[in-house]
Amino acid sequence: MVPKVPIDLPGTRYHKARVAADALRQQLTQIIEERRIALRNGRASAEQDLLSFLLSNGSDEEERGLTDDEIKDNIILLLYAGHDTSSSTLTSLFKFLAENPHCYDQVLREQLKVASSKEEGELLEWKDLQRMKYTWRVVQETLRLLPPAQGGFRKAIKDFTYSGFTIPKGWKAYWTVNATHFNSKYFINPKKFDPSRFEGAGPAPYTFVPFGGGLRICPGNEFARVEILVFLHNVLKNFRWNLVDPDEKIIIDPMPLPLKGLPIKLIPHSK
Ligand code: HEM
Structure with a gap:
């Protein structure tokens, strides 16, 4: 079988997947920002969902965590x-x-x-x-x-x-x-x-x-x-x-x- 090498050329599925993943990441950046503020202001709780949980258990601002x-x-x-x-x-x-x-x-x-x-x-x-x-x-x-x-x-x-x-x-x-x-x-x-x-x-x-x-x-x-x-x-x-x-x-x-x-x-x- 010929191995499939991921080549990032416009028009390929691989390229489309990368563009889509970048768009998702951009949206998530904004959601993370908003949630971080909400957590600080007490408008969101650490237990409410996965995102709050991950943000409350160590992130960029702290020493350990994701x-x-x-x-x-x-x-x-x-x-x-x-x-x-x-x-x-x-x-x-x-x-x-x-x-x-x-x-x-x-x-x-x-x-x-x-x-x-x-x-x-x-x-x-x-x-x-x-x-x-x-x-x-x-x-x-x-x-x-x-x-x-x-x-x-x-x-x-x-x-x-x-x-x-x-x-x-x-x-x-x-x-x-x-x-x-x-x-x-x-x-x-x-x-x-x-x-x-x-x-x-x-x-x-x-x-x-x-x-x-x-x-x-x-x-x-x-x-x-x-x-x-x-x-x-x-x-x-x-x-x-x-x-x-x-x-x-x-x-x-x-x-x-x-x-x-x-x-x-x-x-x-x-x-
Ligand atoms: C019929 C439904 C599902 C099938 C057939 C399925 C199948 C799989 C398979 C084959 C893997 C890779 C496991 C391995 O490498 O040994 C995996 C990983 C994973 N699945 Fe599922 N899955 C299903 C539903 C779900 C659901 C409902 C969730 C979460 C709500 C989920 C979350 C995950 C996560 C987070 C991993 C990565 C785990 C790791 O890398 O440690 N999956 N799944």
Whole structure:
């Protein structure tokens, strides 16, 4: 494979990404200024959100803590890592549930059971999410087949040899989800949508890695579980749906992206 070298030429995607990141950083500079003043005047509190927390726990003006640039990068990372990943998973979930009506029916039964144990208007709690066992297996199978994050880099802290290749200290190695998610050694008939793979002990450790693994595993994975299950519960209680274009193509850019935005036709249960 030809390595992609990032060349910052006008018109390239890399250039557009850099211009967009600069624009975001500029906006954040202003927001940081305003928030710093608000914190000083007592109009904002250290606990109100991530930005206040980071600014109150050491920044440029103090000896330790994050610099303003690091704070901006953390906010930008969270915008991307925390938002697009969950919405991508939900989009793929809607696709797989429409394509697999027997799974939809089983998920619906589980969700209606949870719903029937709640009073009108009562919010879902953590213990309700723990009862959504089959639904979560369907989400896991979605994350296996269409993982929002394709992989990531790790820097070697010492020389090591793996599978006959020597990686020198300081080099970066790229790990990729599809190396295991689509490997028939770990997942029989890997292209098939089959949530039952996650029954019992489930896949072998470090083979199912949509959230990464080790020390830098996604810290938002439990939060993503809450977002996805709660959103799905509320849609499922009310609707069934069909794909407008069952042959819609999905590209990876860099997350799975249905080319038409996955239009669906919602059908209320009452009909
Ligand atoms: C389905 C949803 C999500 C998926 C598939 C996902 C996936 C990932 C992956 C693969 C990584 C890299 C892990 C590694 O290198 O081992 C990561 C990192 C990260 N994720 Fe997520 N993520 C999701 C949702 C979220 C949410 C909701 C948040 C925050 C609210 C979040 C915040 C982060 C952060 C801050 C990192 C960087 C961690 C670090 O470098 O130490 N993610 N995520």
